[in-house]
Amino acid sequence: GQKSLALDTAIGMWQLLFAEKQWPLVDHWCQFLQARHNKAISRDTWSQLLEFARIVDPALSNYDPEGAWPYLIDEFVDYLTENGVIQKGKLSDWSYKL
Secondary structure, three states: OOOEEOHHHHHHHHHHHHHHHOOOOHHHHHHHHHHHHOOOEEHHHHHHHHHHHHHOOOOOOOOOOOOOOOHHHHHHHHHHHHOOOEEOOEEOHHHHHO
8 A cells, every 4th residue: 555665675676576587777777766866666666667677678769758657767768868878779888787
């Protein structure tokens, strides 16, 4: 019945989940949250991130900025672009090394 999850708890759970699912952006996601969000994670964001990781390729070439993603996921995409992780629909070479 909770409407949000503590950030540290959510990050720990995502790291465990995506270690098995192998989403290459999980470390960037966690860094983004700690740098820019630093608040509890809403139920909507929690439930939609797995769908985002499943549907949108890691280079974000099929990401639709007009899609119905939670605001925090849209902000994450902007963060990736601003920090050079994503460049014209492909992951930069160094993004896997972070």
